[in-house]
Amino acid sequence: MTGSPQTSRAARRLSDVRAGEIVRVAGVDSGHALRMRLLAIGLSPGATVRMMQRHRIGPCILAVRGARLALGRGMLSRIRVEPVS
Amino acid sequence: MSRRIRVALAGNPNSGKTTLFNAITGARQRVGNYPGVTVERREGKVRVGEVEVDLVDLPGTYSLTAYSIEERVAREEILRDDVDVVIDVVDASNPDRNLYLTTQLLEIGKPLALAWNMSDLARAAGVEMDLEKLSAALGAPVVETVGHRGEGADRLLRTAVEVATAGGATPARVHYGAELDAALDALAGRSDLAAAAAKLRRPARWLALKLLEDDEDVAARVGDAAMREAARALAAPIAARAGDRIEALTADARYGFISGVCRAALRQTAQLRHTTSDRIDAVLTHWLFGIPIFLLLMFGVFRFTFALGEPLMGVLERGFEWLGATVGGWWPAGSDSLLRSLLVDGVLGGVGGVITFVPNILLLFFAISLLEDSGYMARAAFVTDHLMRKFGLQGRSFIPMLLGFGCTVPAILATRTLEQGRSRLATILVMPLMSCGARLTIYMLLIPAFFPRRLQAPVMWSIYVIGIAAAFTLARLLRWTLLRGETHPLIIELPPYRWPTLRSALLRMLTQAGLYLRKAGTIILAISIVLWALTTFPRKAVFERDYDGEAARAQSAYEAAAARIFETTEEEVASAIGRHAELTARIAALRAQFAERIAEEESPEGSPERWTLLAARDAGLARLREEEPARFDRALRYLDEALAPRDEALRAIEAARRMERMNYSFAGRIGRRMEPAIRPLGFDWRIGTALIGAFAAKEVFVAQMGIVFSIGEDSVAALRERLRAEYTPLTAFSLLLFCLLSAPCMATVAVTRQEAGGWRWAAFQFVGLTAVAYLVSLTVYQIGSRWL
Ligand SMILES: Nc1nc2c(ncn2[C@@H]2O[C@H](COP(=O)(O)OP(=O)(O)OP(=O)(O)O)[C@@H](O)[C@H]2O)c(=O)[nH]1
Numbered sequence: 001m002t003g004s005p006q007t008s009r010a011a012r013r014l015s016d017v018r019a020g021e022i023v024r025v026a027g028v029d030s031g032h033a034l035r036m037r038l039l040a041i042g043l044s045p046g047a048t049v050r051m052m053q054r055h056r057i058g059p060c061i062l063a064v065r066g067a068r069l070a071l072g073r074g075m076l077s078r079i080r081v082e083p084v085s
Numbered sequence: 086m087s088r089r090i091r092v093a094l095a096g097n098p099n100s101g102k103t104t105l106f107n108a109i110t111g112a113r114q115r116v117g118n119y120p121g122v123t124v125e126r127r128e129g130k131v132r133v134g135e136v137e138v139d140l141v142d143l144p145g146t147y148s149l150t151a152y153s154i155e156e157r158v159a160r161e162e163i164l165r166d167d168v169d170v171v172i173d174v175v176d177a178s179n180p181d182r183n184l185y186l187t188t189q190l191l192e193i194g195k196p197l198a199l200a201w202n203m204s205d206l207a208r209a210a211g212v213e214m215d216l217e218k219l220s221a222a223l224g225a226p227v228v229e230t231v232g233h234r235g236e237g238a239d240r241l242l243r244t245a246v247e248v249a250t251a252g253g254a255t256p257a258r259v260h261y262g263a264e265l266d267a268a269l270d271a272l273a274g275r276s277d278l279a280a281a282a283a284k285l286r287r288p289a290r291w292l293a294l295k296l297l298e299d300d301e302d303v304a305a306r307v308g309d310a311a312m313r314e315a316a317r318a319l320a321a322p323i324a325a326r327a328g329d330r331i332e333a334l335t336a337d338a339r340y341g342f343i344s345g346v347c348r349a350a351l352r353q354t355a356q357l358r359h360t361t362s363d364r365i366d367a368v369l370t371h372w373l374f375g376i377p378i379f380l381l382l383m384f385g386v387f388r389f390t391f392a393l394g395e396p397l398m399g400v401l402e403r404g405f406e407w408l409g410a411t412v413g414g415w416w417p418a419g420s421d422s423l424l425r426s427l428l429v430d431g432v433l434g435g436v437g438g439v440i441t442f443v444p445n446i447l448l449l450f451f452a453i454s455l456l457e458d459s460g461y462m463a464r465a466a467f468v469t470d471h472l473m474r475k476f477g478l479q480g481r482s483f484i485p486m487l488l489g490f491g492c493t494v495p496a497i498l499a500t501r502t503l504e505q506g507r508s509r510l511a512t513i514l515v516m517p518l519m520s521c522g523a524r525l526t527i528y529m530l531l532i533p534a535f536f537p538r539r540l541q542a543p544v545m546w547s548i549y550v551i552g553i554a555a556a557f558t559l560a561r562l563l564r565w566t567l568l569r570g571e572t573h574p575l576i577i578e579l580p581p582y583r584w585p586t587l588r589s590a591l592l593r594m595l596t597q598a599g600l601y602l603r604k605a606g607t608i609i610l611a612i613s614i615v616l617w618a619l620t621t622f623p624r625k626a627v628f629e630r631d632y633d634g635e636a637a638r639a640q641s642a643y644e645a646a647a648a649r650i651f652e653t654t655e656e657e658v659a660s661a662i663g664r665h666a667e668l669t670a671r672i673a674a675l676r677a678q679f680a681e682r683i684a685e686e687e688s689p690e691g692s693p694e695r696w697t698l699l700a701a702r703d704a705g706l707a708r709l710r711e712e713e714p715a716r717f718d719r720a721l722r723y724l725d726e727a728l729a730p731r732d733e734a735l736r737a738i739e740a741a742r743r744m745e746r747m748n749y750s751f752a753g754r755i756g757r758r759m760e761p762a763i764r765p766l767g768f769d770w771r772i773g774t775a776l777i778g779a780f781a782a783k784e785v786f787v788a789q790m791g792i793v794f795s796i797g798e799d800s801v802a803a804l805r806e807r808l809r810a811e812y813t814p815l816t817a818f819s820l821l822l823f824c825l826l827s828a829p830c831m832a833t834v835a836v837t838r839q840e841a842g843g844w845r846w847a848a849f850q851f852v853g854l855t856a857v858a859y860l861v862s863l864t865v866y867q868i869g870s871r872w873l
């Protein structure tokens with residue numbers, strides 16, 4: 001939870017990203033084990049992510065570093081994102 | 086001088102480790118296009134010149150920080166001191182992510198060789214690669230491979246041996262930015278850290294890095310608070326300035342290092358890897374159509390299995406009939422030989438019956454393996470995730486559960502890909518309810534015996550659906566009571582779709598066939614012989630009725646009736662019967678033929694179809710009468726009034742004799758003891774003994790039915806006829822439910838104990854499922870027998 005002041009204030013989450021949108025990962029708020037896993041599958045700060053599929057309910061599909069990942073909603077809401085510049 | 090080295094195959098899930106392992110060692114371990122196929126360590130041996138290589142195939146892992154059980158297995162092996170070289174299998178069509186593990190392997194300083202696997206896909210996607218540069222940038226040899234064609238496998242192995250014997254290159258150093266690098270140097274320069282690193286046999290820089298990342302595992306192993314404090318003091322300002330945790334910064338640096346390497350050595354001329362796949366996903370994982378498509382696919386799998394299985398089964402059935410007749414023919418008719426009984430009743434009647442149904446099981450495995458190779462399994466996890474969560478399970482539970490339709494044992498092992506926890510435990514406990522291939526033999530025997538053709542498919546479906554419904558209900562109950570708690574969120578990689586190859590599916594089926602024949606030849610055969618012995622001994626010598634006398638009386642009554650019909654003396658009757666034999670046989674054949682067709686068509690009595698058939702039969706009979714006007718009527722009367730009653734009487738006598746014998750046998754005595762308990766379910770003691778035998782392996786049920794009801798002729802059709810004579814469809818349905826739900830087999834109990842961590846859960850599963858089965862069968866039978 002060591003987000004710097006400006007990111008945690010207006011932090012947008014991956015769970016808010018619309019289908020087709022491309023964003024950049026700003027940080028991950030989670031326990032150690034889960035964070036290590038997210039980092040290892042490519043969701044590290046700075047990674048660009050494209051939301052491939054987002055349904056009203058259930059998990060979403062992301063494109064990250066050349067792979068397609070299916071992630072549950074709960075997980076997405078722990079990932080802070082920022083617009084790609 | 087010969088040397089022995091140990092080489093471990095590491096890499097991201099689904100990068101092709103097992104494919105390469107198979108190519109190098111000639112093994113036939115399972116591969117499939119989804120993450121988490123391999124969940125156990127597997128070893129193989131090969132020789133390279135003088136060097137003996139122990140090659141170890143491992144589960145896939147994304148990093149050296151293990152997350153799930155199968156990743157822990159991989160990490161432990163990679164970090165073992167006696168592993169001389171690690172082969173890092175990299176999916177070349179996705180280096181960005183795959184090289185992350187590589188950077189961690191570089192950090193830890195294990196001698197390393199890279200397999201640049203799936204290079205065919207990378208080339209097809211238009212990636213130009215310079216492996217020399219890549220190898221130089223990483224500081225490890227890189228060998229291009231195409232796993233499923235075995236290309237480069239040899240060279241990869243030789244390279245690994247070279248690294249082990251001659252020492253590898255110096256691994257490249259990942260830089261984490263000026264500040265972190267300085268902190269690393271400061272930490273690594275401490276003498277206490279150098280000593281701790283030497284004790285762990287790891288590089289000092291690696292240990293320093295792990296301490297900065299605050300890796301609990303490593304810190305606990307060092308156990309030195311002073312060093313940990315020093316690391317924290319160094320880390321805190323850096324983290325504060327960067328606004329993120331150290332492990333996020335190092336991960337970022339690793340990815341930076343990777344993109345540097347890739348820029349130097351690879352040129353991406355096109356991005357094709359996923360475009361087709363994404364288009365397929367737009368349909369298959371559609372929010373509305375996803376689940377219906379999934380159900381349709383499952384329906385397809387079973388339709389395929391049964392449609393193709395039936396003709397194959399017919400062939401085997403005729404084969405065993407012939408074999409039974411041949412072996413039985415070695416003894417004179419009516420022989421009481423024990424050896425004959427053992428061979429014909431015990432072995433052919435028991436094991437033969439089981440093998441007859443094997444094609445279906447193999448086809449089921451074939452169909453599942455097509456699904457596994459296509460890449461759909463990971464999508465099934467995605468599509469079902471939301472629904473599964475409502476039952477306290479998760480989408481990832483679904484992959485093992487699908488495998489459970491084949492066999493419960495590998496399915497329970499496959500739950501290792503789930504995070505350790507209560508949702509995994511619930512998945513393991515309800516797994517036996519996913520009706521396995523072995524239980525299919527029971528359905529295949531019983532359903533056609535008791536249900537008209539048009540109901541057979543629906544009954545079969547209902548059995549599977551009831552199993553799934555029971556699994557979900559029980560999982561929900563468990564997660565509300567004993568196993569309450571959080572469900573881990575879904576994380577799964579979706580690999581690109583690929584056309585499943587016929588070759589690999591066939592290979593898989595052949596491997597399975599080999600396993601199956603071994604199972605039939607060992608455990609099923611052994612249990613069949615035990616059950617045969619139990620139903621045969623002790624042998625009754627003095628019977629309560631004079632069966633031989635009764636049989637002789639039936640014979641003489643038959644001769645008297647024949648003499649009356651043919652109007653001859655008893656001395657001449659044999660020749661009269663002989664003169665009419667051919668005509669009699671023709672009449673009987675004609676009737677049998679139409680009886681069969683009527684049974685097949687299942688047109689109701691009085692319907693026009695039935696009427697047409699009967700008219701055709703009578704026309705045939707009328708033609709015969711015109712051909713043989715003098716003899717026809719007598720032949721007909723002989724058939725109905727002499728031959729049929731005699732055969733009927735002899736059958737009844739033989740059945741009574743068998744019954745008396747069996748009641749006297751051990752199995753009969755045991756069965757009789759348990760009969761009061763199972764009578765309310767509609768079962769008798771013969772079913773009871775078969776159910777006990779089924780604990781060894783579910784197929785034994787079929788074998789025991791074959792043994793108990795063998796009547797010298799061993800065809801599945803004859804067995805079904807006997808069953809139909811003995812039991813009602815209601816009993817059959819109650820029995821089907823019981824077999825579906827009740828106690829899992831021995832092997833499942835053992836694997837549950839191993840994976841759930843203790844006998845307690847295995848016993849709970851065993852007792853719980855049996856109780857559920859008992860209650861369900863009891864309810865169905867009691868309600869059914871009152872209202873039907
Ligand atoms: N096109 C192509 N496909 C390959 C290659 N190597 C392996 N495959 C396929 O990739 C899929 C995954 O292969 P596996 O050997 O099961 O992968 P694994 O690394 O053992 O996977 P896990 O056990 O799940 O970690 C299978 O469908 C293979 O047929 C290759 O070089 N080229």
Ligand SMILES: [Mg+2]
Nearest residue numbers: 102103122123
């Ligand atoms: Mg594997």
